[in-house]
Amino acid sequence: MDAAHQTMRSLVRKAFVASLPVLTGYTTMGFAAGLLLALQDGTAASALWAALTSAFFVSGPLQYLLVDWVREGTPYMATVVLTICLNIRYSLYGLSLLDRFKAASVPKRLYMIGTVTDETYALQTQCPWPAGLKSTRYCLFLALFDHLYWVVGVTAGALAGIFAQGIFSRARVASCTKGIDFAMTALFLVILVDQMRSKTNRIPAVIGLTASALVFGGLSYFRGFAAAKGSMLIPSMVLIVCVFLAVRTYLDPERKGAAA
Amino acid sequence: MNANGHYLLGLLVAVGLVSYLLRALPFILFGSGRKPPAVIRYIGGQLAPAVIAMLVVYCFADCLKNGCLSTPLHGGAELAAAALTIALHLWRGNPLLSIACGTALYMYLVA
Structure with missing residues (x-):
């Protein structure tokens, strides 16, 4: 084997080892999301939808929300606004990856751009090489491994759900898995706890909690829980952004720096 | 395709496209070293914890609804x-x- 081959192999191995912590998390959480989708959709096509949505959304929260959206028939507008609010941070991540991805060919760059997640980004910024061909290749394999774990996990979960419903009856599976949808609540609680470990995230989290609770409370008072839950997302996000703009002098790290 | 299938197809296109465009935005707009406006940097940096907190409320709203x-x-x-x-x-x-x-x-x- 020639030297170039050997360096390539060691680079791929390095990327794989670095991605191992993500392997368990993505496959397990993906499996549960796929299972929930199959239980909700109830058709054999769930596996196809699981594979396609996980490949293109590349997001845990969105994958879980998908199940709720299908159940409720949430308007596309609300799903798009929520996607923007959840994923706008990836635009900021991208800024620090501009140089790292420069050496990649266009198709590879397009793929790496589309597969950035919190975990993949964290691993890519830890890349042991300075920006250049090696670093780009390493980042590409990280993206590929993480993406693969997620798609395989979600699709396997959906297949498991389909097979379970085929072997037993749909009603039987539904009664055995009753309450499993709490996994979505638990996922958001866990993400929130992790974010609140960083002091700068605490005020934004409290703003989000208060604003959305007020919106839900207000809507429930006038229209009942069901209508309030279905229509709370957009007004909550508008209120959150308005509060952020109102308190910018206190919260914006760049403004605080300028004032000091 | 059943009703779920049509709805899912629409979601796949809408959410998938928006997801991709958001990730691609810095590469499209700021490839030449320009930075996004300060207000976008500020909102973008604060939004994630607020939206996750909102989603926790959303989950409990679902429980109340049920x-x-x-x-x-x-x-x-x-x-x-x-x-x-x-x-x-x-x-x-x-x-x-x-x-x-x-x-x-x-x-x-x-x-």
């Missing part, structure tokens, strides 16, 4: 499972452990 207050535990199952999830996560910091135990407790309580 009538969790009129169950035998009067919403106690949701609160107990959430408390266990948070406590485990503060203690051990292992996402899978916290989510699995919280969900298992909830499934046990509502079974």
Whole structure:
């Protein structure tokens, strides 16, 4: 084997080892999301939808929300606004990856751009090489491994759900898995706890909690829980952004720096 | 394709496209070293924890909608499972452990 081959192999191995912590998390959480989708959709096509949505959304929260959206028939507008609010941070991540991805060919760059997640980004910024061909290749394999774990996990979960419903009856599976949808609540609680470990995230989290609770409370008072839950997302996000703009002098790290 | 299929196809296109464009935005706009406007940097940096907090409220709104207050535990199952999830996560910091135990407790309580 020639030297170039050997360096390539060691680079791929390095990327794989670095991605191992993500392997368990993505496959397990993906499996549960796929299972929930199959239980909700109830058709054999769930596996196809699981594979396609996980490949293109590349997001845990969105994958879980998908199940709720299908159940409720949430308007596309609300799903798009929520996607923007959840994923706008990836635009900021991208800024620090501009140089790292420069050496990649266009198709590879397009793929790496589309597969950035919190975990993949964290691993890519830890890349042991300075920006250049090696670093780009390493980042590409990280993206590929993480993406693969997620798609395989979600699709396997959906297949498991389909097979379970085929072997037993749909009603039987539904009664055995009753309450499993709490996994979505638990996922958001866990993400929130992790974010609140960083002091700068605490005020934004409290703003989000208060604003959305007020919106839900207000809507429930006038229209009942069901209508309030279905229509709370957009007004909550508008209120959150308005509060952020109102308190910018206190919260914006760049403004605080300028004032000091 | 059934009604779910049509809805899912629309979601796949809408959410998939917006997801991709958001990730691609800096590469499209700021490839030449320009920075996004300060207000976008500010909002973008603060939004994630606020939206996740909103989604927690959204999940509990779903429980209220499904009538969790009129169950035998009067919403106690949701609160107990959430408390266990948070406590485990503060203690051990292992996402899978916290989510699995919280969900298992909830499934046990509502079974």
